[in-house]
Amino acid sequence: MTYCVGLQIDRGLVFMSDTRTNSGVDNVSSFKKMHTWNLEGDRSITIMTAGNLATTQAVVSLIDERSKEPSERTPSVYAAKSMFQVATIVGDTLKEVIKTHANSGQRADSTFNASIILGGQVADGEPRLFLIYPEGNFIEAGADTPFFQIGETKYGRPILVRAYDTDMTFEQAITLLLVSFDSTIKANLSVGLPIDVHVYETDSLKEGQKVRIEADDPYFNDLSMAWGVALREALGNLDTFRF
Amino acid sequence: MTYCVGLQIDRGLVFMSDTRTNSGVDNVSSFKKMHTWNLEGDRSITIMTAGNLATTQAVVSLIDERSKEPSERTPSVYAAKSMFQVATIVGDTLKEVIKTHANSGQRADSTFNASIILGGQVADGEPRLFLIYPEGNFIEAGADTPFFQIGETKYGRPILVRAYDTDMTFEQAITLLLVSFDSTIKANLSVGLPIDVHVYETDSLKEGQKVRIEADDPYFNDLSMAWGVALREALGNLDTFRF
Secondary structure (H helix, E strand, C coil), X not given: CCEEEEEEECCEEEEEECCEEECCCCCEEECXXXXXXXXXXXXXXXXXXXXXXXXXXXXXXXXXXXXXXXXXXXXXXXXXXXXXXXXXXXXXXXXHHHHHHHCCCCCCCCCCCEEEEEEEEECCCCCXXXXXXXXXXXXXXXXXXXXXXXXXXXXCHHHHHHHCCCCCCHHHHXXXXXXXXXXXHHHCCCCXXXXXXXEEECCCCCCCCEEEECCCCHHHHHHHHHHHHHHHHHHHHCCCCCC | CCEXXXXXXXXXXXXXXXXXXXCCCCCEEECCCEEEEEECCCEEEEEEEEECHHHHHHHHHHHHHHCXXXXXXXXXXXXXXXXXXXXXXXXXXXXXXXXXXHCCCCCCCCCCCEEEEEEEEXXXXXXXXXXXXXXXXXXXXXXXXXXXXXXXXXXXXXXXXXXXXXXXXXXXXXXXXXXXXXXXXXXXXXXXXXXXXXXXECCCCCCCCEEEECCCCHHHHHHHHHHHHHHHHHHXXXXXXXX
């Protein structure tokens, strides 16, 4: 599995993804699931992928190839005039890859499906955040649904639902997401460190700060410990049930 | 879906189940998923069920019927000499019901599967807690895995993993479980109040205290609010991430 979250706040977009992929518990590897395309002063685009690794890597490679040759920039995420167009390109590419594999006459134990979180800003548009389905269609985040999760989403959801705040700082948002990731990692072997982070600041139109949090990161380990203690304390401070 | 948790602590066993069943979002009802069989001074047995409602109700009815006629108390949960025998009876009954339905020549959109949490104490045995699979086999809780969840288990798991303590009081355990249920209910429509609680005290060999927490229960509502606030505070008190 995988765990990725894209979060929209007033200040911009925050992306966080784990790097563990597994095909059974004896075939575990690390792959980057976050990819960005940037053109300073014009656009910054980030995608995170969950699902069949062959599918998601093919999608990323196709998007990449098509954005390299200026003469072949159709459809390119660099040529798209809006984030909606970018989402359409990514969705079409995803659908195309799944269709190609599914029609190849081969059978696979797992399906070729994948989901993608896409976010960014193009020229004078707003920063936008999308969730793209294997069918190539997509939905957009808004005030009511300010974040998307893909992969192993359930363990880390309660804290996001409870503690999200639209005027958080980037640092607070990352802390919240790390707690959500920590809850997931504690409960599910198929999600693991290192964790990739990308922060896109509204109207900056360039790649934002990127961080990789490694398995032995002292801040993450302290946070995990502190959160465990804080949860127990918070629970202890609640009015205990009485019969 | 469903959410049920059976928790083993030093003082005994705590059972908690929701009551929502749904077959699609437009067919939602309330059914009791917790059932007890008690013989004072001799045994107390509790089961909680998740899965196909027709299957689980048939299992409960069969166990019930077979325990009513003293002359037909084989196999009866009242005649079983240990919790292991009770688990075997319940497992066999479950397997039998699923097999009957699956072989009837009919097809159903959903499978007939179900899982059961079983706990209790028989005569001079220890209190024991089991998780019974649709295949009729089962596993037992121990010091390393002191609780079992069935149904919609993921949302409520992180807090259980983090805050369980073997020497909790019953009241503390119920508070912890209510927080776990609250996290699940907040995130998933298919789990809902009322909540049933049964507390079995080690060596009491009789039905323990039973509580039903209704949808408008003021304690539960306060707890849910207080937990939301406590989570935000706990998060605010963590060392915020720095780039």
